[in-house]
Amino acid sequence: MDAETTKALIIGYGNPDREDDGVAWHVLQGVAEHLGRTGPDLETGGLDQLGQWPDLLFVWQLAPELAELIADYDYVCFVDAHTSDYPEDLRFDTVEAGYQASPFTHHMTPQTCLMLAERLHGHVPQAIVVSARGHRFGFSNELSVQTALLVEEAIERIASWLGAISDD
Amino acid sequence: MSTQKITIEPVTRIEGHAKVTIHLDEDGSVERAYFHVNEFRGFEKFCEGRMYFEMPMITPRICGICPVSHHLASAKACDQIVGAPPPRPASVLRELMHMGQIIQSHGMHFFELAGPDLLLGFDADPAGRNVVGLIEANPDVAVKAVKIRKYGQEIIRTLGGRKVHPNFAVPGGVNKALRPAERDAILAGADEAIETTQLGISVMKDWAEKNREDIEKFAVFRSGYFGLVTEEGGLELYDGNCRLLDADGNRLEEFDGRNYLDYIAEHVEDWSYLKFPYYKKMGWPEGVYRVGPLGRVNVAEKIDTPLANEELNIFKALNDGKPVENTLHFHYARLVETLFATERVKVLLDDPDIMSTDILNTRREYTGEGVGVIEAPRGTLFHDYKANANGQLERVNLIVATGHNNWAMSEAVDSVAKTYIVPGEEITEGLLNRVEAAIRAHDPCLSCSTHALGQMPMVIDILDADGRLVNTLKRDGR
Numbered sequence: 001m002d003a004e005t006t007k008a009l010i011i012g013y014g015n016p017d018r019e020d021d022g023v024a025w026h027v028l029q030g031v032a033e034h035l036g037r038t039g040p041d042l043e044t045g046g047l048d049q050l051g052q053w054p055d056l057l058f059v060w061q062l063a064p065e066l067a068e069l070i071a072d073y074d075y076v077c078f079v080d081a082h083t084s085d086y087p088e089d090l091r092f093d094t095v096e097a098g099y100q101a102s103p104f105t106h107h108m109t110p111q112t113c114l115m116l117a118e119r120l121h122g123h124v125p126q127a128i129v130v131s132a133r134g135h136r137f138g139f140s141n142e143l144s145v146q147t148a149l150l151v152e153e154a155i156e157r158i159a160s161w162l163g164a165i166s167d168d
Numbered sequence: 169m170s171t172q173k174i175t176i177e178p179v180t181r182i183e184g185h186a187k188v189t190i191h192l193d194e195d196g197s198v199e200r201a202y203f204h205v206n207e208f209r210g211f212e213k214f215c216e217g218r219m220y221f222e223m224p225m226i227t228p229r230i231c232g233i234c235p236v237s238h239h240l241a242s243a244k245a246c247d248q249i250v251g252a253p254p255p256r257p258a259s260v261l262r263e264l265m266h267m268g269q270i271i272q273s274h275g276m277h278f279f280e281l282a283g284p285d286l287l288l289g290f291d292a293d294p295a296g297r298n299v300v301g302l303i304e305a306n307p308d309v310a311v312k313a314v315k316i317r318k319y320g321q322e323i324i325r326t327l328g329g330r331k332v333h334p335n336f337a338v339p340g341g342v343n344k345a346l347r348p349a350e351r352d353a354i355l356a357g358a359d360e361a362i363e364t365t366q367l368g369i370s371v372m373k374d375w376a377e378k379n380r381e382d383i384e385k386f387a388v389f390r391s392g393y394f395g396l397v398t399e400e401g402g403l404e405l406y407d408g409n410c411r412l413l414d415a416d417g418n419r420l421e422e423f424d425g426r427n428y429l430d431y432i433a434e435h436v437e438d439w440s441y442l443k444f445p446y447y448k449k450m451g452w453p454e455g456v457y458r459v460g461p462l463g464r465v466n467v468a469e470k471i472d473t474p475l476a477n478e479e480l481n482i483f484k485a486l487n488d489g490k491p492v493e494n495t496l497h498f499h500y501a502r503l504v505e506t507l508f509a510t511e512r513v514k515v516l517l518d519d520p521d522i523m524s525t526d527i528l529n530t531r532r533e534y535t536g537e538g539v540g541v542i543e544a545p546r547g548t549l550f551h552d553y554k555a556n557a558n559g560q561l562e563r564v565n566l567i568v569a570t571g572h573n574n575w576a577m578s579e580a581v582d583s584v585a586k587t588y589i590v591p592g593e594e595i596t597e598g599l600l601n602r603v604e605a606a607i608r609a610h611d612p613c614l615s616c617s618t619h620a621l622g623q624m625p626m627v628i629d630i631l632d633a634d635g636r637l638v639n640t641l642k643r644d645g646r
Contacts, residue, residue, distance in 0.1 A: 017229040043329060064280060065318040099300045112300070119303045120311060139214040 007072065008054035008165060009125075010158060012079040013062055016042065020134030020147040023154075024079040027130070028056050030155040054162060061107035070113055071121035075165045077158060078110040078127065081134035081147070089133040090150045092157050097124045128161060130154050188581050188603055196591030203578035203607065204440045215564040220249050220538075220555045224337050227551065227566075234613065236269035236324055236334060237544035240406070241551040243337030248426070248538030249555055252340035252531055257524035261342050263406040264354075264516045265327045265334065266542065270405060270509040271361060272320025273545035274461075274502050277611050278368055279313030282499050285608075286375040290382070290601045309371065312364040319357045323513065326350050341528035348523060355517045361510040362475065369479060369503045376500065385587050387495035387580035387606050390415035392447060392457030394572065395464035396543050397422070403468035403480070403508055405543040411467045412447055412457060417490045420447065425541030428550055432567070444575045445567060456579075459547030459572040460610060461501035466491040471504070473511035479504045495580045498609040546611045547572050570612045580606040 010031060012024030028046075032039030037056075040046025045058040055073075059066070062078075070076055082091060097114035108116075110129055118124035132150040143151070190201040215226060224242040228235030240262055247253055254262070284292075284302050287309075292301070303310040327344065328334020336342050376383055392415060396408040410428065412421040421431055434443035435452040447455030457463065471477040483504055486492050492501070516522060540551040547569025554563040584606045588599050 015229065043335075063317070063321075064276070064314045065321065067314070115300050116303070116314070119300065119307070120314065139211060 006053075006074040006165065008075040008077070008162065009057060009070065009073045010054050010077045010079060011057045011059065011062075011066075011070075013059045014081055015060055016141050017139060019136040019138050019140050019142065020081050020132075020144050021137050022141060023081045023132045023134065023143060023147050023151065025058055026143060026148075026151050027079050027132070027154045027158070028058055030151055031158050032056055034155055034159050053166075062110065062113050063108060064113075064116055067113055067116035068121055070125060071117035071123045073125045076114075076125045076127040077161060078129045078131075079154070079158070080129070080131045082131040083134050086131075086133075089146075090153050090157070091129065091131045091133075092161075093129055095127045095129045126165075130158060188607075190581075190585045190589070192589075196589075198582075198586045198589050201578075201582040201585040202439050203574075203581045212564040212566060216561050218561050219559050220246055220553060220561055221339055221559065223551075223553065223561070223564075224339075225335065228334070234269060234273055234544045234546070236265055236328070237542055237549050238551070239328075239334055240266055240337055241540035241542040241544075241549050243339065244540030244542065245538035245551045245553045246339035246540075248540075249534070249536060249553060249559075250339045251533030251535050252529040254341040255524075255526045255529055257345075257521040258337075258341035258527045258529075259407070260516055260519050260521050261327060261346060261527065262337055264346075264513065264522070265324055265336060266406050267509040267513050267516065268320045268323025268327070270320070270545055271506060271513075272317045272324070273611075274506040274509070275313065275316040275320060275364075275368075277545075278372075278499060278502055278506070279309070279316070281608060281611075282605075283309075283313070283368075283371070285601070285605050286499065287371065290605060291598045309367065312367060316361050316364045319361045322357070323354055326354060338528070340530065340532075343528070345525045345527050346523050351517055351523060354513065358510060358514045358517070361513070362507065365503060365507045365510050366475070369500075369507065372500050372503055376496075383494050383496045386602070387583040387587075387609075388493050389495075389579055389583055390493060391576060391579075392420065392450075392455065393463040393466040393491050394457045394459045394548060395467045396425070396541070396548065397468055398472065401469040403464060403471045403476070403505070405464075405505070405509070407542075410541065410548065413467050413491060415491065415493075417466070420449075425548075425550065426539040428539065428541070428552075428567070434567075434571075440574065440578075442571055442574050445572050446575070453575070456575040457572070458576045459569055460498065460545075461505050462492065462495075462498045463547060463572075464543060465501040465504055471508050473508050473515065476504055476508035476511055479507055495576075495583075495606060495609045498611075502611070544569050546570060546613060568613070570610075573610045573612065577607055577610050577612060580609070 010028065012028040014021045014024045016022030016025040029039040040049065040056050040058045046056050078095065095110050095114065097118045098111040099115055110127065114124050114127055132147055132154055135146045136144040187204050188201060189204065191199045193199045215223065218226065223246060224239050227238040227242040243262070287305055288301050324334055327346065328336040336344060393413045395411060396404040397411045398404045398408050409422050410425045411419065412431070414420050423431055431448055432445050433448040434445050436443055444452070444456070446452045447457060449455070465480065465483060468480065471480045483492065483500060486497065536555045536557065538553050542549050549569055550567040552565040553561055555561050581603055584602050588602055589595060
């Protein structure tokens with residue numbers, strides 16, 4: 001497969017107005033710049049620009065209806081912040097379809113979205129998650145210094161991933 | 169008396185928004201259970217100093233779950249600040265957007281969050297008691313569930329330009345009229361949305377029939393009920409007066425929401441960061457009440473759309489016309505409201521003003537103060553602003569639905585713990601599920617602004633009388 005026949009989606013999510021929760025927004029803009037393109041805007045999230053290689057999409061949260069879109073791709077990269085007890089500040093990992101509990105919230109996890117794609121639409125793409133550790137979640141669209149330092153590395157890792165899948 | 173404490177902590181990755189503690193006495197009976205909320209209240213301060221007209225765009229960003237409710241409540245407050253009531257077509261369009269919000273949020277909650285509990289059972293393995301298990305059990309329902317949420321989202325996107333944080337309502341009206349093709353596209357999906365909601369109601373009723381015993385002992389308690397009503401006492405989600413009933417269904421008050429401070433006060437407990445609103449004249453705790461679907465459907469005497477009204481009558485018969493007290497019937501009430509919202513979409517689209525371009529009142533009689541009230545999916549939402557002569561906000565007060573239901577969620581957890589924890593018996597996964605379900609029935613919005621990876625694990629730590637950890641039940645959401 002190559003870039004002309006495969007479809008790849010980089011989907012960032014979070015709240016750009018809650019400091020590090022919006023790190024995916026900053027990463028997506030950097031990836032777009034790396035690709036020599038304009039990143040998705042906050043009005044449409046990039047939905048009106050789909051059909052490129054790779055597609056770039058930004059959403060506030062993962063929701064069930066995204067499963068239909070995701071199922072249309074061969075490769076998907078989810079980008080988000082994390083505060084979990086992972087050892088790495090920047091986590092880069094494969095992710096597979098499965099269910100994750102999210103008992104009180106309306107948003108879904110990458111695993112659940114992939115599972116919905118598989119069960120409802122018959123196709124699950126190969127997927128990775130890139131997540132940067134968040135430190136501050138106040139009301140601002142600036143990143144904390146610690147999280148901002150991870151953005152460049154995240155962009156490089158995603159660029160490498162794009163290179164690898166285009167050679168696949 | 170020495171006690172032991174069980175902590176159920178749905179630890180969010182940000183502010184540790186909420187946890188449950190269950191205090192047991194010496195013989196292992198539940199003494200009292202608490203639902204603690206560590207709410208982030210910085211948003212009001214964040215807004216002070218901003219220009220009032222920025223608020224309809226800023227406040228939706230509190231939340232990715234019901235941003236439309238914040239957007240519209242904020243715009244309603246701003247209408248009053250500038251002394252510019254919206255032209256009727258603008259109000260009709262705002263209400264249409266709000267129906268989209270109700271449909272997507274209620275649809276998501278029932279089918280994706282509560283549905284697995286109902287269809288698969290509280291005691292089912294959590295590995296399968298979820299939306300994926302629901303798909304396997306009933307793929308047709310699952311497909312329809314995704315579609316109804318999408319339908320609500322499309323209404324929001326059509327009017328507001330985007331699905332999550334719309335740019336639509338402005339002080340004095342809205343910034344975009346509805347085009348004929350857009351109207352037709354929304355109308356084309358309305359009947360299917362109604363049918364899906366009716367399917368949900370039939371699922372709910374089947375479940376209720378088979379689980380009557382659980383419903384009758386699961387967090388059933390007395391309280392007041394609060395919600396907006398039409399002038400004729402009908403269910404109202406966008407506008408109208410606030411109505412408050414006592415636990416027996418007697419009307420205590422009906423008032424203009426702008427005067428909410430004359431009726432509502434907030435109590436503080438040292439075990440929760442979230443205040444507890446109550447009816448001022450009755451005092452705390454006698455004046456506690458419930459909002460959201462159960463509150464609204466209990467205060468409404470009728471519904472102005474035929475199918476939902478028919479369903480309301482069935483709902484009312486559950487307790488012979490008295491308020492329905494069962495926490496699990498929040499789900500039924502939510503579906504009744506969804507049915508109303510889907511029917512209401514058709515009514516609004518048939519309104520002669522729906523495609524009018526008279527959508528903005530440009531006359532200004534600046535007052536500097538405004539209170540916007542709306543029924544968010546999870547309950548009554550107040551936005552109260554005071555601005556100076558330059559339009560800069562000096563005071564912002566928000567009372568959100570999850571706050572109104574704070575007491576009710578804690579009471580529900582306490583009731584469930586007392587009902588299902590049997591002294592001497594092992595505390596099981598089923599208890600964890602039920603505690604979760606007691607909170608979830610209220611559809612609280614605890615962590616809606618931020619969604620960093622790392623979910624809300626549910627943990628029960630069981631400590632003996634000396635405070636030593638003897639057992640842990642945990643559902644890791646990492």
